[in-house]
Amino acid sequence: MSDELHGEIRRVVAEHARLSVDVDTLADDSDLFAAGMTSHASVNLMLALEDAFDLEFPDRMLTRGVFDSVNAIAAAIGELNGLAPSSNGHQP
Amino acid sequence: MPLRIGIDLVSVASIEESIRNHAASYLRRVFTDVELTDCTAADGQPDASRLAARFAVKEAALKVLRQGDEAIPWREIGVRSDRHGRPSVELAGAAEASARRQGYDTLDVSLTHEGPFAAAVVVAHSEEVSR
Numbered sequence: 001m002s003d004e005l006h007g008e009i010r011r012v013v014a015e016h017a018r019l020s021v022d023v024d025t026l027a028d029d030s031d032l033f034a035a036g037m038t039s040h041a042s043v044n045l046m047l048a049l050e051d052a053f054d055l056e057f058p059d060r061m062l063t064r065g066v067f068d069s070v071n072a073i074a075a076a077i078g079e080l081n082g083l084a085p086s087s088n089g090h091q092p
Numbered sequence: 093m094p095l096r097i098g099i100d101l102v103s104v105a106s107i108e109e110s111i112r113n114h115a116a117s118y119l120r121r122v123f124t125d126v127e128l129t130d131c132t133a134a135d136g137q138p139d140a141s142r143l144a145a146r147f148a149v150k151e152a153a154l155k156v157l158r159q160g161d162e163a164i165p166w167r168e169i170g171v172r173s174d175r176h177g178r179p180s181v182e183l184a185g186a187a188e189a190s191a192r193r194q195g196y197d198t199l200d201v202s203l204t205h206e207g208p209f210a211a212a213v214v215v216a217h218s219e220e221v222s223r
Contacts, residue, residue, distance in 0.1 A: 016113075018106075038106070039100075039151050039154075040102055040103075040106050040107070040110070040147060040151075041106070043110065043118070043121070043122060043166070044106075044109070044110055044113065044114070044118075046121075047110075047113075047114045047117055047118055047121070048113075048114075050117075059163060059165045059185075059186075060163050061163065062163050062164065062165050062166075063161045063162065063163045064161055065161040
């Protein structure tokens, strides 16, 4: 995954996930829900990611696991862009 | 089949923010057509307090239904009110399949909104066993 992709995801997370900590203090695999993201904030995060990356998360991807870390989000975006399947457990 | 209970609390301001930032795409992805109709104020604008209560119902129901990291879209859990204003939960698609698979045929709900917050409690049970 590119640093550019992770950087853009971190920008969107910082703006929309309403974390209780600075996203820059989190690792790429840190749990965003554990860092204070509520279920409703995850909706905003999903919609903001769709705007930022010009894509739409299909119903099968509406799981907590898809949005629970920067790495998981990057994997899902990669999968939607036809890159390698994500490794966070959801099935195509 | 044991009862299962879910609860959720939602900030009305968070709903207002989502409507402000994402407008129709937010409303379309999260709420059913019935909910959007029921939660439209007289001036034609979405009623954030009532929508917050309905989002709380969805999350409370997910806490009851979701096994592991199952994909259940928010629109597949909806609230409908009868002519007396009594709410009930309507399930569709993956949400309905999940309830059926777990032996639940009824989700009862109680919801409220006051000031900056809305809350809901959902109880899943089987009518057959409850009689």
